[in-house]
Amino acid sequence: MKVVIVGNGIAGNEVASYLREHGNDREIDITILSAEKFPEYDPCSLPYFVGEEVDRNVVFRKTLDYYTDSNINLVLDNKAVSIDSKDKKVTTEKGDVFPYDSLVLAHGGSLFIPPIPGVQMDGVFSCKVLAEADKLAGHKGTKAVVIGSGAIGIEAAEALKLKGYEVTIIELLGWIMPTLFCETAARFLEDDMRGYGIEVFTSEKVLSIEGDGSVKLVKTDKREIPCDTVVVATGVVPGKPLALTAGVICDRGLLVNDQMLTNVEDIYACGDCVQTYDACTGEGCMYQLKHNAIEQARIAARNILGEKAAYTGAYPFARAHYFDTHAVTFGKTMKGAERICSLDQVEVLERRNVNGYLRLLLKDGKVIGGQAIGKVADSTGLLMGCMWNGLDIHEFKENWPKIAALGSNYPWQDRKLGQLLGLSTLDTEENQGFQRVHAIVK
Secondary structure (H helix, E strand, O other), X not given: OEEEEEOOXXXXXXXXXXXXXHOOOXXXXXXXXXXXXXXXXXXXXXXXXXXXXXXXXXXXXXOHHHHHHOOEEEEOOOOEEEEEOOOOEEEEOOOOEEEOOEEEEOOOEEEOOXXXXXXXXXXXXXXXXXXXXXXXHHOOOOEEEEEOOOHHHHHHHHHHHHOOOEEEEEOOOOOOOOOOOOHHHHHHHHHHHHXXXXXXXXXXXXXXXXXXXXXXXXXXXXXXXXXXXXXXXOOEEEOOHHHHHOOXXXXXXXXXXXXXXOOOOOEEEOOOOEEEEEOOOOOEEOOOOHHHHHHHHHHHHHHHOOOOXXXXXXXXXXEEEEOOEEEEEEEOOHXXXXXXXXXXXXXXXXXXXXXXXXXXXXXXXXXXXXXXXXXXXXXXXXXXXHHHHOOEHHHHHHOHHHHHOOOOOOOHHHHHHHHHOOOOOOOOHHHOOOEEEOOOOO
């Protein structure tokens, strides 16, 4: 059996590794096609390399010897450009043709480059792929503007600050990390960022990048910012063009069923290029996160091996860690909740104390999302369990006297949850209770 995998990231490599480790036939012919020049690396570690916190070799998850030893044919620097689904073959930009019995599209996406005048100028970088991170790491600058404040933008800003740059973040939307955090939580994170010496401007549009061949300043609709370095971190566009050559149906991303199979026979897809469904709500979603990519890859591999495995859905969970700030987000934000209900159906519970900040979003008493900053973020797993299990927080609070009673048979997790909710008498008076906010909340 010939299996061709397009994409050498986390999803593609997880498919290859699973096939090799669990396939009864070690002679499965596995080929990975990569547009990049490197064996698998971890994109999340690139800012740490740029910030000189780790050596470059640390970013790699695989060595070239791994592929040889595992009998995996790794084809580097050769982008797949078309798929003939009738004759089952993939053609690359160099004209090479790779026949397949099963094809896995795991090529992720590409950085969205906004049409900003001057964006191609010397001194403008990204931090999404290793080749660009290499350029940024070798650049000698002193003042940087980061355009975009998603996870990549925040991490790039931290990395450059650690290298001694003056750093400014520009975000088009109303607050930083707008797809991950609600406004209230994001404001705390913005305050922390400024406390570390990084300027943050939100609700601000970049109009141009100006200079005489190399960057001199960034012009927005509100100010001009002198700089010699710009990092574009404006999001990722799913890689749909290749899939469309095969007739794969796409929406925001490649559409797949619960076996990670597209509408085209023997073509699977997984990772950042696919659109799946939310494990809790069933709605269509694109949660481009590592844990989802790994699970999707394993499901695809198991089905290629004939196991008929079913994917249970994706879920949003992400960490924002920079300097001494640690934050976690899971499930819905208020913006995300708009897709499943009217906002007046959402109850927001907030608590801020010496252990940090906690925000829970409830619908009909059940957790649909939450965000935590500080030490309280260490208990996110417990809160996510409430969401997965459909625990009614209102009923839990009514039962709290029984749960907290001496000799109670309730599990320790329930008592820990009571502490997080401010119900425990172990908490000091100033730390007890949530502020409840109804109706539309930012």
